[in-house]
Amino acid sequence: MESIQNIGHLIQQRRDHMRITQQELADMADIGINTLYKIETGQANPTLKSLQKITDILGMEITLQIKKV
Template sequence: MHQQSIIETLKTRRIKLQVTQETLSLLTGLGLRTIKQLESGKGNPTLETIQKIADVLGLVLRLDIKNLTSENEINNDTL
């Protein structure tokens, strides 16, 4: 899932739960400006920031790392 999709999911969930940006700021300990910038697509949130918001909104953040090469083949040029 790309960052923008994650942010849209967080925003949609916040709205569905009828949580204001101000309340989300208080519950996460993040600045209101941070919440507003995040939802408007500005800034570059850390995983920690996204995790704080997901926790408050009752969402699970899962990171999948996929090996794009075969298990037996490692191309050192791409590392």
């Protein structure tokens, strides 16, 4: 699941850029630190609700688009 790993990597990069620790982000998003770690490392399949909380805090947005063929 390459896309899940990409999402996790983007979240980690943005969090690092904003100088927010994993614990701080997990607390703000009301998720467990272990869950956040797994999301960032591509080991979890997060719910849309969890992703929305995380991306809102980090000033990111989730978008869908049709694949180009």
